[in-house]
Amino acid sequence: MAMTRSAEATPTRRPGPTAVAGLRRVLGGEVVGPADDGYDAHRRVWNGSIDRRPALIARCRGVDDVRAALRFGRDQQLPIAVRSGGHSFPGLSTCDDGLLIDLRQMGGIRVDPDARTAGAQAGVLLGELDSATQEHGLAVPAGIVSHTGLAGLTLGGGIGWIQRRYGLTVDSLLSADVVTADGEFVRASQDENADLFWGLRGGGGNFGIVTHFRFRLHPLGPQVMAGATFWPMEQAASVLRRHRDWLAGCPDELMTLVVQRLAPPLPVVPHELVGRPVIAVVACYAGDVEEGERVLRPMRDFGSPVLDLFASKPFLAHQQMFDPSFRHGCWYYVRSCDVAELSDDVIDVVVEHGRRISSPLSSIALWQMGGAVARVGEDETAFNGRGAGFTFNINGNTATADGFDEQRQWARDYWSALAPFHTSVYVNFLMEEGDARVREAYGEAKYQRLRTLKRKYDPANVFRINQNIRPD
Structure with a gap:
């Protein structure tokens, strides 16, 4: 994967031993460099396709550590990356030849x-x-x-x-x-x-x-009605149309994702189904369990499902449902867009490209939007796209580098086929796609407001290893 554009834009130099020793003295946490034990473990991020080597990692324990690390990075003219969970798809929570300010130890x-x-x-x-x-x-x-x-x-x-x-x-x-x-x-x-x-x-x-x-x-909960129903991929067109009709007038308590993938090798999946192309409606009902059962039943009973995993379960269990599909260290690539509605033309694209999935880790998640999200005023927060009907998250993923180029191209082709229907994009689902896509994520008026704010709080663009809003 390419280095972040922000790191490319700034000449860097390695901090000298005297400066590093000074940082070690003032930091309550740990300073880890390339020669130190644990460097390789600490530099790794969730996305295995990202392989970057910071000059130093400052593992902060509190606010004073963060301020000291930031001061050091500025004094040494280093690119500065900030990591909490390290889950950034494009790897913007790390950098090459810069300072990584690691917040993971701040877990209170x-x-x-x-x-x-x-x-x-x-x-x-x-x-x-x-x-x-x-x-x-x-x-x-x-x-x-x-x-x-x-x-x-x-x-x-x-x-x-x-x-x-x-x-x-x-x-x-x-x-x-x-x-x-x-x-x-x-x-x-x-x-x-x-x-x-x-x-x-x-x-x-x-x-x-x-x-x-x-x-x-x-x-909420602690018990919720949640899970997934799976159908063969050949039934995708009819499942998607049923899903669209079923959602009309649905209560705010219902949240759904439509998933396309190869059935995963999990204990709850019958052996004969593993590896078969499937389409699933995954849902969580954030309300009364019995009411959730009633609301979900018309979708679960549709067509010829091959597996139904809906049940009353702890919300904590449902929150971990996708963890095995997004393991640390696998190779991840995502393309994303918002669309206004699940029209017949959009459904045709989903059907066509869903049948081309060939990696056990590639998938799409079609997020249902609306409800309380849409009732907050568009100008009340910097988040953009509250009026979106659905958000696509198209993942071209592999366990290792093997086959990654092919899966990345599949995700790009899927996204390109949806281009006539794009309305916006969720900023957390961007790769490194350039300034124009960052502007698209916010809309021009909101982007200009953010630039004004950036000029006030970070005129030198110290925090630029991100989906960057440039002050100039």
Whole structure:
């Protein structure tokens, strides 16, 4: 994979031993360099196709460490990457020949069930937050893979299983603690640095390093009606049309993904089905379990399903359903777009390209949008595309480098076939696709507002290893 464009744009030099020794003295956490034990383990990110070698890794334990590391990186004129969970598809949570500020050790969580709020440090993973909040029958709307980093997901917007009832992750964000490019510590909320708070809710890591999030919590579970029904891929056209009709007027408690893939080798999948092309409707009903059973039944009973995995289950279990399909170290490539509706023409593209899946790890997930997501004003947050009907996530994946080029091309071809129907794109589903695609993710008016904010908080573009909003 290519180096990030931001790293390419900046000449770099290796920090000298005296400077590195100085950082080791002031950092409460660990400084790891190429010659140190554990360097290879610490430099790895989730996407195995990303193989970058930072000059140094600063494993921070708290805000003071973050400020010290940032000061060091600026003084040494190093490119600076920031990692929480390291789940960035294009590998924008690491860099070559720069400073990686690693927040994973900052994993504190505090839940106040009476106030229905939760505080979480920037190194927290979704599964860790879910475990803490579900003890009280509460949840933060978040993603669908439990080892995703909370910080990156939140700063891009945060779509997930309960978004249609409770909105995006950013819609539950109450405040964020931020270390800005000049090393200042500030808090952003509706009442404090409101312009920054607006930009953090969808604008990614462009404006500073968020060290702590405070969220509003919502009642959920702990049991939910959730799972998946699978049909042979040959029935894709009829399943998609049934799905479209079934969703008309559906309650906000229902959230669905349509998945195309080869049936995975999991214990719940019969041996004779493994490797066969299938289309599935995966869903979570964020409400009464019996009501969820009633709402889901018309879809589950349609056609000739080959496997039905819906059941009343802990929300925590459902949140881990996709974990085996997105393991650490596999090779991942994604193309994405929003579409207004699941029209017959869109369905034709889905049917045609779904039958071409050849890797056990390649898939598409067609996210249902709407509900509470669409009821937040488009200008209230930096997140764009609240009016989208569906979001495509097209994954061309392999276990190793073997066959990766072919799967990447399959994802590109699928995405290109959908081009007449593109409306926008979710910024967290972008690869490194250039400035024009970043602009598309926000729309021109919102992008210009974000540029103004960038000029205020990071005029030198210190935080540029991201889906970058350039200040100039």
